[in-house]
Every structure is written in structure tokens, then in C-alpha cells.
Amino acid sequence: MTFTKSLMLGVAAAALLSTSAQAADLLMPANQIYDSALFDFEGFYVGGTAGLGAFPGPGGSGMIGVVVGTNFAVTDAILAGVEFQGDALWNGGGFYGFNALFLGKLGGYITDDLLVYGTAGAGWVANTPSYGLGAGVEMAIADQFSVRGEAMATGSWGGGFNGGKISAGLLWHLD
Numbered sequence: 001m002t003f004t005k006s007l008m009l010g011v012a013a014a015a016l017l018s019t020s021a022q023a024a025d026l027l028m029p030a031n032q033i034y035d036s037a038l039f040d041f042e043g044f045y046v047g048g049t050a051g052l053g054a055f056p057g058p059g060g061s062g063m064i065g066v067v068v069g070t071n072f073a074v075t076d077a078i079l080a081g082v083e084f085q086g087d088a089l090w091n092g093g094g095f096y097g098f099n100a101l102f103l104g105k106l107g108g109y110i111t112d113d114l115l116v117y118g119t120a121g122a123g124w125v126a127n128t129p130s131y132g133l134g135a136g137v138e139m140a141i142a143d144q145f146s147v148r149g150e151a152m153a154t155g156s157w158g159g160g161f162n163g164g165k166i167s168a169g170l171l172w173h174l175d
Helices: 003-025
Strands: 043-055 059-073 078-091 094-111 114-125 128-140 145-156 161-173
Touching: 043 078, 059 094, 059 161, 078 114, 094 128, 114 145, 128 161
Parallel strands: none
Antiparallel strands: 043 059, 043 161, 059 078, 078 094, 094 114, 114 128, 128 145, 145 161
């Protein structure tokens, strides 16, 4: 063998060995899991709210309350859920009543961490059997926390809308 042939054979062997080393670097683990960039609004959540309301009888009042609910995905962009809202009501004379609403929710993602939703349900508003219809927006602020604002029209059973409430809250998502 001449020197040129030996050199070419050495270069070819080096090229083959380096190519197989690069191919080994392309292997990936078989159990990789897709991780979405969307905030996970799915699952159980609890939180606190505060707001203002105007109801027949007592008139304007302040509210402080709790929220408990759960959401589930209908599609990648749409969520549905159920929720309980309980509020203590007070005015210039002190505590005078409560709101307790059981609601259904349907909403959709606007951005990765912003959700808009509509809500409807029934319960008691200012101690009177009532219904509610509203809308809200919820925004993620940390890994498991979100803030929200909501407006709801309320009415006594058998009649039209005769009151309303607006509230803001902080929610903890337990997922």
C-alpha cells in the first residue's frame, strides 16, 4: 500500500466513526411528555372574593366570600366547570344576609394565561331564592394562582333581573 492509499483509508475510517457518534447523540428518551405553555385552569380550585352588590330590599352592600369549583377541558381551547360562590353581605347597619349560588361555567382561552367565561345558576341572593347570569375574566399570575373579575345580574324566581354584583378574587388551583 502506498502512503496516499493508507492516508485515504484512515480518513474514511475516521469519517465513519465520527458519523456514528453523531447519530448516537440524536437518540431521545422514549417517555418524553408534552408540556403545554398554557396555564392549567383545569381541576379543583378554592379562593376568596370581595365586591359590591345592589339587591332589592337591602339596596347596596359590600360582599366578602369564598369560591370553590372545578374545571375540565371540553377541547384544547374551551373549558367547562361548576362552582359554588358564598358571600356574606353587609351595609351601614352591619351584617344582614348572604348569597349562596351554585353555577355552571363555560369559557375559552384568549391567551396562554387569560380565560374568559360565562356563568349561570341558581341559589339565594340576599336571602331570597334567585338566579344569576354573568361573565368574568381570569388571569394566571403564578404557577397555581390566578386573579379574576366577575359581573353578574341576579333576579328573584318568577321575575326579571332586579339586582347585580361585581367581584374580584384570588384563586388557588390545586393541580
